[in-house]
Amino acid sequence: MKVHEYQAKKVLSGYGVPVPKGMVASTPPEAAAAAKELGGKVVVKAQVHAGGRGKAGGVKVVSSPGEAESFAASILGKNLVTIQTGPEGVPVRKVLVEQASQIERELYLAMLVDGGTKGIVIMASEAGGMEIEEVAARTPEKILRVKIDPALGLQPFQARKVAYFLNLKDDQVRAATKLVSSVYQTFVENDASLVEINPLVVTKDGSVLAVDAKLNIEDDALFRHPALKELHDPEQEEAIEVRARQAGLSYVQLDGNVGCMVNGAGLAMATMDVTVAAGARPANFLDVGGGADEAKVAEATRILLQSPGVDAILVNIFGGILRCDVVARGLMMGAESAGRNLLPMVVRMLGTNAEEGRKLLEGSSLDVTLVNNLAEAAAAVKKIV
Secondary structure (H helix, E strand, O other): OEOOHHHHHHHHHOOOOOOOOEEEEOOHHHHHHHHHHOOOOEEEEEOOOOOOOOOOOOEEEEOOHHHHHHHHHHHOOOEEOOOOOOOOOEEOOOEEEEEOOOEEEEEEEEEEEEOOOOEEEEEEEOOOOOOHHHHHHHOHHHEEEEEEOOOOOOOHHHHHHHHHHOOOOHHHHHHHHHHHHHHHHHHHHOOEEEEEEEEEEEEOOOOEEEOOOEEEEOHHHHHHOHHHHOOOOHHHOOHHHHHHHHOOOEEEEOOOOEEEEEOOHHHHHHHHHHHHHOOOOEOEEEEOOOOOOHHHHHHHHHHHHOOOOOOEEEEEEEEOOOOHHHHHHHHHHHHHOOOOOOOOEEEEEEEOOHHHHHHHHHOOOOOEEEEOOHHHHHHHHHHHO
């Protein structure tokens, strides 16, 4: 789960991470009032779950409350399109109004879960304010990676190593070391999957501040953090993904033309590979799960049929706890209530009650092609699309 910048900063500051003084505004007059209270010269930032806001016109330094009000009026209630959003963008409902910092240097600091090392990794760089992917590709030597032992946690020498790598002055190292430790504490105690501060700045008076912040929380740990769960903003997500989550489906929207439905994450990856091998592109990752019932399969079917850009549906089911006849009835229920012309379906069913499921589909009104293996599935998809 992602949270907004102002929410991330509130969480981080609660652990002692220094952030600029700021206020949140939902209307242009509120933005003007905040700018006045903060001294006039402020930064106004659109609050959206996407990077690249500055390049997209979502961040502006203003010199007066009037300018703050004018800029807020130009973005509030509108969609902001960045390099990390779709072409439709995401809605701007709030802006963060912050005191402008006298920046001397821009640095980068992040902590994330690394699947390769099965632990937390710190990433730091002097090239703050830039896309870290670009820095990694062009100048990888400018990035420090520090692996944290999950049993020992962050050690003081590791925090100091980060501070010295960032070429901070001696009187700044202690503050930076404390900041790194505070970020780690935030990460662990909130079950985060990512904390990113870009840029982490050194001001002209020598202070070290987090002037931007991203915080992602592991979805499966939200039951332990009811207060964090309240920070969820569904408006910032794909509506279809929110709908799928409410139905208990594991769903990720992609940009392809073949809707995929499976029961199992590994099977989903194989099915997406089959789609690509057929010369098509998967439109989604959709796992109905092993314990799905007819209603859940029906909702998954409706989601696929109502997804724009989908030309065909590939269903790949290995029946175990989820019986194939249950899937077949769910497919028929969903198609009947989808409210859209039926799309051709390629269906592979193996396992529990596979023959019953196939017979149900053969006798239905669906435009279905039944296949026995992945090679036949690829050939059928290729013929359709």
